[in-house]
Amino acid sequence: MSKDETLGEALRRQGITRRGFLKFCAATASMMALPPSMVPAIAAALEKAMRPSVIWLSFQECTGCTESLTRSHSPTVEGLIFDTISLDYHHTLQAASGSAAEAAREAAMEENYGKYILVVDGSIPTANPGYSTIAGISNKSMLLDTAKGAAAIVAVGTCAAYGGIPKAKPNPTGAVAVSDLIKDKPIINVSGCPPIPVVITGVLAHFLTFGTIPELDALGRPKAYYGQSIHDRCYRRPFYDKGLFANTFDDEGAKKGWCLYKLGCKGPTTYNACATTKWNEGTSFPIEAGHPCLGCSEPDFWDGGGFYKALSMPTEDITRAAVYAVGAGAAAGVALGAMNRAKKARAVKTHEKVTINDLEKGADDD
Ligand code: SF4
Known part of the structure; x- marks a missing residue:
């Protein structure tokens, strides 16, 4: 040229x-x-x-x-x-x-x-x-x-x-x-x-x-x-919101395409476009292939890994689970129903760090 x-x-x-x-x-x-x-x-x-x-x-x-x-x-x-x-x-x-x-x-x-x-x-x-x-x-x-x-x-x-x-x-x-x-x-x-x-x-x-x-x-x-988390764009999110999780890679939940949170998915704390852009000309991305997100676009990848360990949030009581933060400025969008709406909107918009205490307070406010 x-x-x-x-x-x-x-x-x-x-x-x-x-x-x-x-x-x-x-x-x-x-x-x-x-x-x-x-x-x-x-x-x-x-x-x-x-x-x-x-x-x-x-x-x-x-x-x-x-x-x-x-x-x-x-x-x-x-x-x-x-x-x-x-x-x-x-x-x-x-x-x-x-x-x-x-x-x-x-x-x-x-x-x-x-x-x-x-x-x-x-x-x-x-x-x-x-x-x-x-x-x-x-x-x-x-x-x-x-x-x-x-x-x-x-x-x-x-x-x-x-x-x-x-x-x-x-x-x-x-x-x-x-x-x-x-x-x-x-x-x-x-x-x-x-x-x-x-x-x-x-x-x-x-x-x-x-x-x-x-x-x-x-x-x-x-x-x-990178403005939204994988979790916020994930097609498995409705299962998360309903508390439907795969517990192993080959159980019924996995076969039905339920949420991979308990298998260590880092989608809630990972910001990237792959859940919508996907790979191979829009064919698929790891979660669609049945593998939890490893958080590869975040600063704490690899040491922050614990790749197949669930994020430290209780999923049993999913209605009280919410944003759990890791790393500099990265707030995760997890089960946002427990937070009061204003706090939730602000956190998502600004990537503000939110703690479990905030969530519990948010739940009380609601
Ligand atoms: S935890 Fe992972 S698999 Fe489940 S909805 Fe969020 S990003 Fe998707």
Whole structure:
């Protein structure tokens, strides 16, 4: 693709129809919680957008984030957009290797200084610069150097966003998140293990369309995608509200698709879009496949795990159960019937931390 080619021209050259393009714009608007009336504006902006340079750095990671992005059944519009707008440097996807690859990174930085988007997956080891290097450069040095000319940084995956599995105790490499090292650039955390591809694309589309980063929550995640808990979007929620739970993975409740709370589901304390966006082109997501949510998009994933242990809330008396909070600013939406309505609405809106005492008081107030 020529550097002078607009995104619209490039997509047409790749065979994307106007209808397909508008469909993507409508889905993007909807995911960004924008009204349908914004679709023409989004389409017009994306049509004219020039090719932004994307430099993708992979540090302590498992390549799952890249796999997530590339594992589509067919070339999707969002996949093509992502391919089209990018990728001046990506270890896994680029053809160049060795010094040619590093030359590509340096050239992209120089040509697009102040304008390129830096995408990072993986955490950064700080205990010893030799723990992870690329072309003899430590991950930390490469991040600090490449971040200097970036317009914005997208921390893709929980490892880049919060440290993730490499940061799990005892954290032998001294793994840290991007935001622990970079303080002077806008950082968008697209957490998840792995993150949802359409969320990555949606964030980039937002940047292309509006020239700004999307509105973020207290944990640096785009609110449009992380504004609601899995529990609030879960199709098994009616079973939760009725107190109908699977107690084992193969009991009658499991077969009937009842709530997985007692099997350790972290949906009430996890904020992500997978319950609605799903995976494999909208086919399914873990809870739909019968597995409890592991909370992979939250900062305490992995150490906060206790993966198959139920959250510490009594489910026997479900009418008194309510929001149970974990982590910085993450309040969970659990059996909200026990809370008085004003408190409930405020907590959901602000991700306010709510304790069991609040709930009991709320129940009394009701
Ligand atoms: S606890 Fe888990 S399975 Fe049950 S309704 Fe909530 S998110 Fe769905």
